[in-house]
Amino acid sequence: MESNRSRNRALVSFIVLPMLFLTVALLGGLRVGAEDHAFIFIPPPLVMLLLAVLLALLFVRGHLIELPRWVASSNSPLTNFSHIWMLLTLFFASAQAFNSVLPERGLLHWLFSFFFLWTLWNNLFSRFDARRLLHSLAVLFGTAFVLKHLLLAGLYSQDRGWLQRVAGALLQGVSLGTLDTPAFAPASGYISFFTLALFVAGLFLLPFAQNREAAELAHPVVENYKKLPPSDRVIASEVILEDSTTSPRELDGILEEGRE
Amino acid sequence: MPGEVGIQMRQKSIQAVGIVLTFSYAAFIIWIYATEPRTFKEVATSAEIAAGTYQINQERFNSALALFRHEQFRAARDEWQRADPAQGDARTQFYVSYAFYREGWGRVYYDQALIKQGLEAVNRASSLTANGSLTVDDPNLQMHTVAELKAELEQARERGWSDLNPFKVLRTRK
Numbered sequence: 212m213e214s215n216r217s218r219n220r221a222l223v224s225f226i227v228l229p230m231l232f233l234t235v236a237l238l239g240g241l242r243v244g245a246e247d248h249a250f251i252f253i254p255p256p257l258v259m260l261l262l263a264v265l266l267a268l269l270f271v272r273g274h275l276i277e278l279p280r281w282v283a284s285s286n287s288p289l290t291n292f293s294h295i296w297m298l299l300t301l302f303f304a305s306a307q308a309f310n311s312v313l314p315e316r317g318l319l320h321w322l323f324s325f326f327f328l329w330t331l332w333n334n335l336f337s338r339f340d341a342r343r344l345l346h347s348l349a350v351l352f353g354t355a356f357v358l359k360h361l362l363l364a365g366l367y368s369q370d371r372g373w374l375q376r377v378a379g380a381l382l383q384g385v386s387l388g389t390l391d392t393p394a395f396a397p398a399s400g401y402i403s404f405f406t407l408a409l410f411v412a413g414l415f416l417l418p419f420a421q422n423r424e425a426a427e428l429a430h431p432v433v434e435n436y437k438k439l440p441p442s443d444r445v446i447a448s449e450v451i452l453e454d455s456t457t458s459p460r461e462l463d464g465i466l467e468e469g470r471e
Numbered sequence: 472m473p474g475e476v477g478i479q480m481r482q483k484s485i486q487a488v489g490i491v492l493t494f495s496y497a498a499f500i501i502w503i504y505a506t507e508p509r510t511f512k513e514v515a516t517s518a519e520i521a522a523g524t525y526q527i528n529q530e531r532f533n534s535a536l537a538l539f540r541h542e543q544f545r546a547a548r549d550e551w552q553r554a555d556p557a558q559g560d561a562r563t564q565f566y567v568s569y570a571f572y573r574e575g576w577g578r579v580y581y582d583q584a585l586i587k588q589g590l591e592a593v594n595r596a597s598s599l600t601a602n603g604s605l606t607v608d609d610p611n612l613q614m615h616t617v618a619e620l621k622a623e624l625e626q627a628r629e630r631g632w633s634d635l636n637p638f639k640v641l642r643t644r645k
Contacts, residue, residue, distance in 0.1 A: 214478055221482045225489030233493060237500045249509035293486045296493065 224420035229297050231413040232304035238406040239307025243396040255306040258324045263306035265331040273344035275417055308410040311403045312355035314392050352407050360400035516557040528554040544574040561599035565607055568592035576644045581627040590624045613645035
């Protein structure tokens with residue numbers, strides 16, 4: 212059983228995840244032309260790399276990537292190399308995931324970039340655990356996808372109705388013609404959806420790929436936590452969520468206060 | 472602990488396979504973004520060029536050559552485009568350039584747009600050969616090398632006082 216677990220973990224972290232993230236890197240910049248249905252490859256602009264750096268910091272801060280465990284002196288050089296390579300593929304996948312949901316040019320490109328930048332920057336100072344971070348990212352990318360590929364694509368598509376034409380013209384007028392969004396074939400939306408699904412799936416797989424030693428060590432702690440009465444659980448979880456280290460004696464004192 | 476050693480060995484082999492697979496995939500992605508193919512067919516053609524197995528459509532090439540000899544330069548260029556869709560064959564690009572030259576040549580003036588395209592095609596032909604030189608043994612042509620054709624096209628692009636020379640109308644097309 213242990214053998215299967217370690218083999219599956221190795222397969223995920225050394226083959227499945229890098230391949231998945233590289234596929235995201237490939238498809239994230241792929242669009243299909245509206246007129247001739249030709250492939251258009253858009254490499255990530257500089258701002259996407261900046262967003263990817265912020266996202267990488269968020270992964271580390273949200274403990275989705277336990278960096279000291281991924282790259283450690285106790286690991287073999289090959290393992291460290293493989294892990295660094297996997298993290299690199301994650302970085303490029305992040306950049307291309309942003310590329311996939313951000314408008315290609317015009318005012319909206321900068322507006323979207325600014326909102327992403329703002330959200331990620333704020334998140335850096337928020338308290339996150341891996342699960343919350345994943346949910347937050349899924350919602351963030353989902354919202355951007357809906358805005359770009361459903362709302363904007365509808366306004367600027369080739370075969371739009373009169374209401375969409377009026378709305379598009381109004382939007383262009385209000386923005387003084389700065390909403391210069393290129394129109395792509397509907398296939399671009401499907402590719403983007405598939406890309407984001409792969410990216411989010413890869414992120415959900417990340418914790419599985421990490422060494423579960425820590426989780427196994429944490430197991431008795433969790434078992435003891437479950438034995439606590441509900442009121443003590445609340446206090447204990449509050450203490451655990453605080454970043455400061457609390458000694459057992461201090462913890463006893465806090466629990467006593469809570470009971471009183 | 473033979474079991475643990477076995478697990479470690481298996482992990483190492485998975486790592487090695489993973490590195491080889493993912494590096495090849497990453498190289499493929501970089502290549503795709505560098506070449507920017509527009510269709511799946513172009514992906515296949517670019518792959519053939521990269522693998523060194525690319526071949527032009529010889530039938531189309533011959534029919535284009537026949538059109539070229541009948542002075543139907545545009546039709547000839549279209550056929551050559553179909554014969555060499557990836558623009559990866561030096562000889563075909565040489566002929567395409569020659570067709571641009573002959574069509575752009577005029578007794579009084581050169582059609583600069585065509586001459587410019589001819590220059591682009593001859594540059595492509597030059598870059599496709601190993602040392603930048605190519606010789607085409609065709610008795611119907613008066614220029615047989617990339618260098619000759621390029622020099623002629625560059626000369627046609629130049630503007631100077633000699634353009635006003637009335638004896639220029641006596642020059643002949645190569």
